[in-house]
Amino acid sequence: MTNQKLKLFDRVYETVKKIPEGKVMTYGQIAEILGTHDARKVGWAMHGNKDPRIPCHRVVNRKGAVAVNYAFGGGWKEQKMRLLSEGVKFKDEMHVDLKKYLWQIR
DNA sequence: ATGTTGACCGACT
């Protein structure tokens, strides 16, 4: 299948684009969907991403913390601002409530 | 081509 020919990089983007507003996903969960344990590649894909169509602000780490090296805007502050704008509330300065906002696929 | 690094995670000590 052509779909399987796609590299992780592309599949990450496809997955992230499907995250609905007001929800977040973790790198590990995305990696799992892709059939790998390589969450680093997911983060790497985001780091290299410059496509505003990809809601990379909805991707957080396992602790629910936003990325310090967030590539868009001014950094994690930009990411936080976007999430707040979608109704995602923060427990701490950098941590979202995964219990409420983690998008779980069934 | 080889070795290091990376917006990470889970398991182990």
Added chain:
DNA sequence: GAGTCGGCCAACA
């Protein structure tokens, strides 16, 4: 609780 290591894979020097 904190530190270390392995995993898996693409970019970079």
